[in-house]
Amino acid sequence: MLEANGIEKNFGGLKAVDNVSIKVKEGTIMGLIGPNGAGKTTFFNLITGFLSTDSGEIKFKGKDITNLEPHLISRLGMVRTFQQTRIFPEMTVLENLIVAPQDNVGEGFFDPIFYRKALKDDQKEKISVAVAILKDMGLYDQKDEYAKNLPYGEQKRLELMRAVMTSPDILLLDEPTAGVSQDYTDNMKSYIKKLKNERGITFFIIEHKMSFLMDLAEYLYVIDHGKLIASGTPKEIQNNTKVINAYLGTEG
Amino acid sequence: MFYHLTILMIIYSITCIGLNIVVGYTGFFSFARAAFFGIGAYTSALLVMSGVPFLIAIIAGGILAAIFGWILGLITVEMTGDYFALATFAFAEMTRQVFINWTGLTRGPLGLPGIPRPEIFGFRFSTNQAYLFLYIILLILVLLITEMYVKSPFGRLLKTIREDETAAQSLGKDIAKTKNIAIAMGAFFGGVGGALYAHYITYIDPSAFVLHITIFFLIIVIAGGMGNNYGTILGAVMLVLVRELPRYLGLSPAFAASLQQMVYSSILVILMLVRPRGLLGERKLLSEQSSEEGGK
Numbered sequence: 001m002l003e004a005n006g007i008e009k010n011f012g013g014l015k016a017v018d019n020v021s022i023k024v025k026e027g028t029i030m031g032l033i034g035p036n037g038a039g040k041t042t043f044f045n046l047i048t049g050f051l052s053t054d055s056g057e058i059k060f061k062g063k064d065i066t067n068l069e070p071h072l073i074s075r076l077g078m079v080r081t082f083q084q085t086r087i088f089p090e091m092t093v094l095e096n097l098i099v100a101p102q103d104n105v106g107e108g109f110f111d112p113i114f115y116r117k118a119l120k121d122d123q124k125e126k127i128s129v130a131v132a133i134l135k136d137m138g139l140y141d142q143k144d145e146y147a148k149n150l151p152y153g154e155q156k157r158l159e160l161m162r163a164v165m166t167s168p169d170i171l172l173l174d175e176p177t178a179g180v181s182q183d184y185t186d187n188m189k190s191y192i193k194k195l196k197n198e199r200g201i202t203f204f205i206i207e208h209k210m211s212f213l214m215d216l217a218e219y220l221y222v223i224d225h226g227k228l229i230a231s232g233t234p235k236e237i238q239n240n241t242k243v244i245n246a247y248l249g250t251e252g
Numbered sequence: 253m254f255y256h257l258t259i260l261m262i263i264y265s266i267t268c269i270g271l272n273i274v275v276g277y278t279g280f281f282s283f284a285r286a287a288f289f290g291i292g293a294y295t296s297a298l299l300v301m302s303g304v305p306f307l308i309a310i311i312a313g314g315i316l317a318a319i320f321g322w323i324l325g326l327i328t329v330e331m332t333g334d335y336f337a338l339a340t341f342a343f344a345e346m347t348r349q350v351f352i353n354w355t356g357l358t359r360g361p362l363g364l365p366g367i368p369r370p371e372i373f374g375f376r377f378s379t380n381q382a383y384l385f386l387y388i389i390l391l392i393l394v395l396l397i398t399e400m401y402v403k404s405p406f407g408r409l410l411k412t413i414r415e416d417e418t419a420a421q422s423l424g425k426d427i428a429k430t431k432n433i434a435i436a437m438g439a440f441f442g443g444v445g446g447a448l449y450a451h452y453i454t455y456i457d458p459s460a461f462v463l464h465i466t467i468f469f470l471i472i473v474i475a476g477g478m479g480n481n482y483g484t485i486l487g488a489v490m491l492v493l494v495r496e497l498p499r500y501l502g503l504s505p506a507f508a509a510s511l512q513q514m515v516y517s518s519i520l521v522i523l524m525l526v527r528p529r530g531l532l533g534e535r536k537l538l539s540e541q542s543s544e545e546g547g548k
């Protein structure tokens with residue numbers, strides 16, 4: 001469903017992403033791991049259009065999306081979250097969610113005049129969808145709270161829920177559990193599994209912590225210094241000496 | 253005096269409700285307000301002077317301002333924060349130069365005297381009471397339209413630009429287009445406000461559209477409440493009082509001017525400390541139960 005070939009990106013003299021190729025199959029959970037500064041976030045920025053590539057080709061659902069504008073890529077059904085969580089702080093939790101759907105009625109200039117009825121009905125429906133998700137995730141009681149007032153872990157969950165509200169085909173998560181407690185981490189893991197099973201969403205997940213993906217992902221890519229150094233099942237990766245060295249090398 | 257001050261408050265409210273769309277809801281500090289105000293004022297004045305009916309002329313003033321706003325939006329689409337502010341300031345300065353130098357149209361620094369008072373279907377609004385009545389109705393209209401917009405999904409979309417453009421893009425929102433619409437909408441009400449100003453004061457010249465007036469408008473929005481139209485009206489009421497009252501108290505103009513500056517800055521400093529989002533902050537517009545609010 002998602003395919004990237006020979007992607008490269010330089011920042012000045014630094015090769016942040018160096019000839020990386022990956023494939024994400026529909027209906028799977030795939031992981032992208034690597035030490036800090038390996039180029040993982042940069043790679044996500046490239047496939048989601050937030051950065052332009054220096055070379056390489058990106059295909060999504062058979063369509064060439066290389067260097068397409070980010071909102072257009074999102075509209076094709078590939079939606080991402082951010083390592084540095086990006087919620088809408090001065091909007092309520094519920095607002096954060098109902099602003100997200102891509103088929104919202106009433107976001108065009110003339111809509112509030114010509115589609116008053118359709119707009120109301122659509123909002124009602126979106127609110128009930130959002131409420132269901134909030135109840136599901138145990139965030140319902142905070143629905144009218146400003147998002148900035150949530151604890152960090154809940155902000156991360158909110159960001160994920162907001163992405164889900166866009167009805168994506170594939171979700172790209174950049175370190176969904178960075179800096180959150182073990183409870184949140186477990187909760188996040190079961191939510192991701194649930195989304196995959198119930199909604200058939202495909203996942204491509206960056207994690208710095210290898211353990212998170214070990215029993216979640218079916219297949220892992222490993223990058224270090226911008227280069228793809230290994231790929232395989234979590235078991236294979238766990239025993240790969242190159243990977244172990246890369247992690248030990250930067251951790252020390 | 254009561255009528256005069258209230259009419260000014262209404263004119264500035266309409267103008268600043270427009271500015272609030274850009275500054276309060278969309279989150280961009282625009283320094284172009286004086287330009288839109290001026291474009292609306294000149295357009296409407298000149299049209300009415302050449303025989304166009306008042307209502308059509310003020311709308312034309314708003315539309316021309318909106319067109320310039322749209323173009324400004326296209327030019328500044330890639331800019332954020334400071335650069336946007338600078339670009340809008342440059343645009344306002346250029347516009348003012350046009351007012352000064354296109355003497356064939358604007359009579360330059362001599363200004364346009366004798367701008368006709370409003371006339372609708374043969375009724376001439378010549379007394380201040382009649383003015384006030386007409387302008388209140390227009391303010392209510394502007395308020396209703398703007399409230400409808402900011403409460404709609406379109407308004408919520410504007411806020412996502414203020415909150416986090418990148419996140420909004422990641423959700424598939426066309427930020428560039430939405431920002432452009434917001435600027436044009438804000439410019440429209442700025443133009444209408446300028447037109448109403450011209451037909452009330454009955455004389456305009458380029459000195460009415462300087463940076464000073466832009467800052468005056470910005471303070472109204474910031475003090476009253478960013479992202480709250482009622483706050484903007486409150487801001488206009490307060491700032492008109494601060495600006496005009498010293499004149500009625502018989503203070504010397506020089507003293508009154510420095511007193512004004514002091515009061516402006518004090519208002520800003522105190523607000524920044526106590527209520528960073530203005531006297532009336534943004535309201536929570538959405539609740540699950542009253543979900544019909546979303547479409548109002």
Ligand SMILES: Nc1ncnc2c1ncn2[C@@H]1O[C@H](COP(=O)(O)OP(=O)(O)O)[C@@H](O)[C@H]1O
Nearest residue numbers: 011014016034035036037038039040041042043
């Ligand atoms: N916009 C940028 N400009 C310059 N250098 C950058 C930029 N973004 C990332 N880098 C550099 O690229 C390298 C990879 O960063 P990143 O993709 O964030 O790594 P990771 O997500 O794997 O921790 C780092 O050395 C980082 O400093």
Ligand SMILES: [Mg+2]
Nearest residue numbers: 040041042083
């Ligand atoms: Mg990263």
